[in-house]
Amino acid sequence: MHGALPATLILLAASVLAVAACRQLKLPALLGYLLVGIIIGPNALALLEDSADTAYLAEFGIVFLMFSIGLEFSLPKLKALRRAVFGLGMGQVAITIVLALPMALFDYLSWPASVALGGILAMSSTAIVSTILNERLELTTAHGQQAIGVLLFQDLAVVPLLILIPALANPAGGVVQALGWAALKAVAVLTILLYFGPRILRPWFHIVAKQHSKELFIVNLLLFSLGTAYLTSLTGLSLALGAFLAGMLIAETEYRYQVEEDIQPFRDVLLGLFFVTVGMRLDMGALGDNVPLLLIFLALLIPLKALLIFSISRAIGTSSATAWRTGLLLAQAGEFGFVLISLAHEHLLLPRELEQPLLAAVLLSMLIAPFLIQKRDWLVRRFVSSEWLNESVALTQIAVQAMMTRNHVVICGYGRSGQNLARLLDQENIGFYALDLDPERVQEASTAGHNVSFGDASKREVLMAAGLSRARAVVVTFADTHMAMRILSHVQALRPDVPIIVRTLDETDVDKLKEAGAVEVVSEVMEGSLMLASHTLMMLGTPLSRVLARIRQVREERYDLFRGFFHGATDNLGDPNEQAQPRLHSVMITDTATAIGKKLGELQLDDLVEIKTIKRRNVRSLKPTPDLEILVGDVLVLLGRPEELAKAEYRLLTG
Structure with a gap:
């Protein structure tokens, strides 16, 4: 117990520093957690061991992430964005997986591993893209709507991939049988939960809510989400699939927003731990011999993925400028790429010599993404002459x-x-x-x-x-x-x-x-x-x-x-005297003004107006003090009545 405490404190301290640094640099917090895992993991400082217990605890981060995705699942939203979701989104994910299959044809990978690789490369970062679109007020633009539609389909595509990847890990002869059995179990679980779930869920949540106890509500929420995840795991399916279904069920109730707020602390903390465990698996030393493969993955992720999304977007009738903006927004890998890598690692689908450069490429693409998106408009002008x-x-x-x-x-x-x-x-x-x-x-x-x-x-x-x-x-x-x-x-x-x-x-x-x-x-x-x-x-x-x-x-x-x-x-607001109320007025000091070179105290403006601030190029604003010398180009912001402002301006410019 006490032996684990120092490691826990190291993890918390490193996470605080790394996440704070990422916030300062306007980067997603998950990059900070990944860097923490790399630095303190067994392949670097070895301050924290990659144990089975840690990995199992971190898996609950994915459980709560999928639960949150389920809460966001909305049929009206899918309908409103159906062209982007089922046209561009479905096409991008499907074609990316198909393009990864030639690696199996050339005997470089098994075809199950190729499918897993395609799914990993198909994902983009919901956290990075949605944050940037929101900050830039671009959520309602054409490329913003397309990007959100694609991200929505990618989130949905994770659900079948969570079923598919474990099934693909079976011996070659049993893959079809495993896939069929997994599909039957998934249909059965979906039918039972979606039929009986709402009939039990809503009355039970009503009973709990009537107790007016926040602690009871949160405990009940954890029981429902983790219990549903456990039920799906008993059938041989993943915990994450059950959590997604639990989120879908609650999304149809009036408790959705309260649940979303209550679950966030558990999700963020455990998801951070998951990304730390992902970073711990990255061995920088092992990358030395795999730099060419790392560069290939980066090429697949950034230029080729952007080109693929551009091509599909153009095929469904989007303008070139919008298609390029969408492609550049989604060119990076995403959080679910790490989830799928972790799942493929657990089922021994990906060889270690492939897993290390793939992890590094996913991480680097996400680090590059904010800078690429920042230069997006400049790139679009280069690519589209009519822009x-x-x-x-x-x-x-x-x-x-x-x-x-x-x-x-x-x-x-x-x-x-x-x-x-x-x-x-x-x-x-x-x-x-x-x-x-x-x-x-x-x-x-x-x-x-x-x-x-x-x-x-x-x-x-x-x-x-x-x-x-x-x-x-x-x-x-x-x-x-x-x-x-x-x-x-x-x-x-x-x-x-x-x-x-x-x-x-x-x-x-x-x-x-x-x-x-x-x-x-x-x-x-x-x-x-x-x-x-x-x-x-x-x-x-x-x-x-x-x-x-x-x-x-x-x-x-x-x-x-x-x-x-x-x-x-x-x-009386209608009184003409009210027209003489104090107001702001800016006076620019031109090169002929007599105030140039004089100190503010010498000008004796205080008897006329109040000097609010002084703006100076490359300094922006200065606090007005009696010893401040007036320079050419200064802008004095004055507060006073119209006639007093006129006198002050006259004094500044003509003396």
Whole structure:
């Protein structure tokens, strides 16, 4: 017991460091677990042994992963993506397996091993692709929908492969019989579980839920998922197949989302342990003699797999640009590749001299994937000569539509927040131009007469086409720090005098976004808590005027732009004096300005306006201090009333 504790602590410490490093580098956590296994495994530092007990415990990670896949299984989703799922997805998996069979024809591998190899190479990384598509807001694009459809079919294809690979491990004469027997058992298990399961599951979960005990609910969930997996294992099928079926059954109930949340900690921890055991099997020393084979596998995984997906996508009528983007997204191997390698290793299907380079190739392809996807647009332009023309036409359309706009607001993202902002701007007769990446939303909104176009606001040329050079402000309406940082970078380079307001989920990235040039960062959590507090105070009988005063006080402390905007609960918004409320104004120091070379204290602007920040190229934002020297190209962001702002600008430029 005590002897195992140091090894466990080493495993946990190494996992924490590796996963933290991967998060910093924007890489999936599973790569960190794989690296931990490689480093502390028996083939390197030998701090942890690859024992049968460890492998058996790690197998439960796959059980919970397949359970989660079962929860995501949805007939309406399959129907909506049927062209991508059963056209591109089925074709890609089937052809990849067929292309691996010649290795058996040339007597390099047995045909069961060739089938297993084809299944391993057919898988792509759901974790990497879905994360990148979500971060780049590309889930609703044509290539995003195709990629999700293919990944969905690959997840489904794992289920028959989990049955097929153990059956293929039988002696040559008994393969057909083993396959037939496995198929009969699978049909019988499916029939029993899918017929009796819902009739027992829903009433039982109702009884458990009525006890209002989270511990009881989780224990019952573990009992059901692991119990179903155990029942399938008793029939000679895999634990993972039973877990998948259990997930499918729960997906049809109202407990699906609660179950998904409760199962995640078990899945993530045990799945991490599984990937550690996979990494422990990789022997870097043994790869020395198998480098050519490693390069062959990498060639099969990246260029040839991308080409295969491109070809099938073109065959079903997709444009060349979309087909290449889909191919480059899915060119890497995936998590289930490790699962199938582990299963083939368990049944002695793959020889060790093949297993080591295959493991390394799968790992390297996943490490390469984020960088390949980052260069995807550049590669597509190289492969598709018309893509430059298509992008030029799209940018021209945006530029033509935005041509008549002046002193407008560029709205990045036209979801609910963007549309609400647009309505308020329209009521105040302030022009706007919106960019969004959802083609259906853009089509509906533009048909209704809204100034919105399909375009990626994180691209420099798209912002310019939307009239950034004539814009009055830029607003990022979606809570995505990565995309917001790219937009801030472009706006700072092109129009450093334009104020930018960014939406974020919570307070985590507020300082980071402000340092990047955001004038203000609006936190959803902050605003939600203010609304919750105001309703609570009013329900408790606090006078409305006092509630508004409290909320105003908090906002003035949190948001610099609100200072001076609110004067009292009884202010008349229709009063002409309200037009003279403080506002932001940016002043760029040109090469003829008299303020150049002077210190901020010498200019004595404090008696007129409040200096919010100073933007300087390559520095982005500086804290205004009396000793700060003004340079050519500096942008001073001032807060004050219109006449005071005019005087301050005159003083800065002419002295």
